[in-house]
Amino acid sequence: MKTAATGARGALGFVRELGETASSLWWQFFDWLAQVPMRQLVMTWLLALLLTATPAIHPEQAVAFIFISLGLKVLAGGKRKAEIEARRASEQAGTEELERRLVEARMAALQAQVEPHFLFNTLALIGQLIETDPPQAAQIHQHLIDYLRSTLPQMRSRGNGTLARQIALSRSYLAIMQARMKTRLAVSIDVPPELESATFPAMMLQILIENAIKHGLEPKIEGGRIDIRASGTGTMLQVDVQDDGVGFSRYAGDGIGLANVRERLKLMYGTRAELQIETPAEGGCRASIRVPFAPDIFADQHK
Amino acid sequence: MKNPTALIADDEEPMRDMLRARLAECWPELAIAAEAANGVEAIALAGRHQPDVVFLDIRMPGLSGIEAARMLFNRCHIVFVTAYDQYAIEAFEQGALDYLLKPVGGERLKTTCARLKERIGQRPADIAVQLSRLLDGRGGGGNSGNHGGRREYLHWIQAQVGSSLRMISTREILFFQADEKYTRVQTAQGEVLIRKTLKELADELDPDEFWRIHRSTLVRVDAIAEVTRDLRGRQMVRVKHCAEQLEVSRGNTHLFQQM
Numbered sequence: 107m108k109t110a111a112t113g114a115r116g117a118l119g120f121v122r123e124l125g126e127t128a129s130s131l132w133w134q135f136f137d138w139l140a141q142v143p144m145r146q147l148v149m150t151w152l153l154a155l156l157l158t159a160t161p162a163i164h165p166e167q168a169v170a171f172i173f174i175s176l177g178l179k180v181l182a183g184g185k186r187k188a189e190i191e192a193r194r195a196s197e198q199a200g201t202e203e204l205e206r207r208l209v210e211a212r213m214a215a216l217q218a219q220v221e222p223h224f225l226f227n228t229l230a231l232i233g234q235l236i237e238t239d240p241p242q243a244a245q246i247h248q249h250l251i252d253y254l255r256s257t258l259p260q261m262r263s264r265g266n267g268t269l270a271r272q273i274a275l276s277r278s279y280l281a282i283m284q285a286r287m288k289t290r291l292a293v294s295i296d297v298p299p300e301l302e303s304a305t306f307p308a309m310m311l312q313i314l315i316e317n318a319i320k321h322g323l324e325p326k327i328e329g330g331r332i333d334i335r336a337s338g339t340g341t342m343l344q345v346d347v348q349d350d351g352v353g354f355s356r357y358a359g360d361g362i363g364l365a366n367v368r369e370r371l372k373l374m375y376g377t378r379a380e381l382q383i384e385t386p387a388e389g390g391c392r393a394s395i396r397v398p399f400a401p402d403i404f405a406d407q408h409k
Numbered sequence: 410m411k412n413p414t415a416l417i418a419d420d421e422e423p424m425r426d427m428l429r430a431r432l433a434e435c436w437p438e439l440a441i442a443a444e445a446a447n448g449v450e451a452i453a454l455a456g457r458h459q460p461d462v463v464f465l466d467i468r469m470p471g472l473s474g475i476e477a478a479r480m481l482f483n484r485c486h487i488v489f490v491t492a493y494d495q496y497a498i499e500a501f502e503q504g505a506l507d508y509l510l511k512p513v514g515g516e517r518l519k520t521t522c523a524r525l526k527e528r529i530g531q532r533p534a535d536i537a538v539q540l541s542r543l544l545d546g547r548g549g550g551g552n553s554g555n556h557g558g559r560r561e562y563l564h565w566i567q568a569q570v571g572s573s574l575r576m577i578s579t580r581e582i583l584f585f586q587a588d589e590k591y592t593r594v595q596t597a598q599g600e601v602l603i604r605k606t607l608k609e610l611a612d613e614l615d616p617d618e619f620w621r622i623h624r625s626t627l628v629r630v631d632a633i634a635e636v637t638r639d640l641r642g643r644q645m646v647r648v649k650h651c652a653e654q655l656e657v658s659r660g661n662t663h664l665f666q667q668m
Binding site: 231326327355356364 | 420421422423424426427430446447449468470471492511512513563564565566567570572573574576577578580581597598650
């Protein structure tokens with residue numbers, strides 16, 4: 107009895123497997139039919155006709171195949187093809203979404219860490235100025251507070267995203283650096299008033315300026331200057347940070363800062379924004395960020 | 410006995426002022442012979458004034474404080490003054506050197522002065538070993554980046570655009586393709602031509618970052634979207650943000666062998 111039962115179950119399993127294989131083969135054929143270009147289908151028909159043109163097999167089978175596949179292609183192929191493409195697109199979108207979230211998480215971890223060197227040096231400076239020049243100590247102290255308020259991730263407020271706000275933050279930072287570097291740092295900022303309300307991503311300008319000082323001017327004995335310029339060219343907003351420092355090593359790593367700017371631009375604007383680094387013929391380094399120009403219509407409200 | 414002399418080297422003037430004021434309180438007999446604003450100046454002034462003690466900031470342009478110390482070490486006593494340098498602190502704690510953290514506090518400076526007074530008549534401690542360990546550990550603190558035996562790879566490609574040189578980060582590059590005398594550099598934004606040959610690039614780039622998939626193609630591994638086979642059975646690489654398909658030559662198909 108037992109052997110008969112297992113035998114029956116085995117046969118049943120075999121039949122089920124056969125059915126599944128046939129069904130999957132059928133759907134594979136159907137999918138192929140749905141997606142194959144018409145020209146390739148015609149070629150397949152010709153091939154089938156040639157193969158079956160021998161006396162052993164009846165060419166009617168090939169003709170039947172042609173009719174059936176043509177009928178299927180015309181009646182159901184288009185819909186099936188669209189379905190397959192839609193599924194593939196949504197799978198790809200899923201992966202892209204996942205990648206996007208991964209990058210966002212990484213960015214959040216990286217975003218604008220305040221360098222301990224900077225913090226300790228500035229506190230040391232304030233300590234010194236309290237004794238020698240209390241009014242200046244109070245000023246630098248206020249600049250440091252403004253700077254930390256915009257850079258510490260926990261403190262960052264909304265409404266930071268205009269060019270005017272980003273420039274104000276950079277002024278605080280540059281004022282501190284000028285108090286430390288004295289005549290070794292000269293700064294000019296040129297932003298046309300009509301661009302001030304334009305949307306500009308947070309912390310990017312700051313990263314470019316920190317780089318210019320750290321890699322361009324601090325290593326240079328006599329120091330130098332930083333020029334910050336904003337310009338609007340129709341639909342694009344461009345912000346340049348140029349220094350006349352020691353220039354750029356091709357072997358220096360991209361650094362967390364620049365990679366951060368580049369990845370965030372990609373997330374926010376895709377290929378419509380870019381970060382460009384150039385070394386002008388006269389020396390130094392110029393970093394430019396180009397983003398789509400969008401005046402912030404709520405600008406007056408977050409003042 | 411003549412009064413002891415000192416040299417202060419720091420690129421930031423307020424920091425020099427502070428240290429000078431504090432030293433005047435803690436050790437009035439110590440004469441400040443000179444002040445230097447960078448490492449190079451520190452060496453020159455130390456040669457001229459022969460001070461007993463040099464207070465050296467670590468981050469300075471020209472020569473870093475550590476590089477300067479290496480050139481001065483058996484001529485005078487060295488005290489490092491630094492705002493923040495975890496690595497240096499660890500190293501000095503084991504060594505004969507003294508170090509001060511900015512902002513320099515009065516009490517801490519008193520200890521340093523006491524220590525210096527004791528040793529000022531003696532030969533400076535031999536700190537060559539600690540210094541060379543410091544230099545090895547942190548690439549000299551300078552910006553040259555080519556210290557030690559570790560191989561440095563190219564991270565930026567330079568392309569002439571007008572009168573400027575455009576710097577393109579290798580992280581932005583999708584692939585390089587040989588184009589007669591030039592090499593085409595493809596990014597998501599577009600392409601530029603550079604004069605460097607593919608062979609030169611292959612030698613200078615990180616082999617883990619860029620793979621040579623064909624005699625005339627170097628592709629950035631992270632940019633690869635998928636590898637497929639075409640009708641003739643050739644492997645084709647599709648790159649993110651780019652419609653172009655890149656052929657893998659027969660000899661390089663092992664790169665994409667199924668795991």
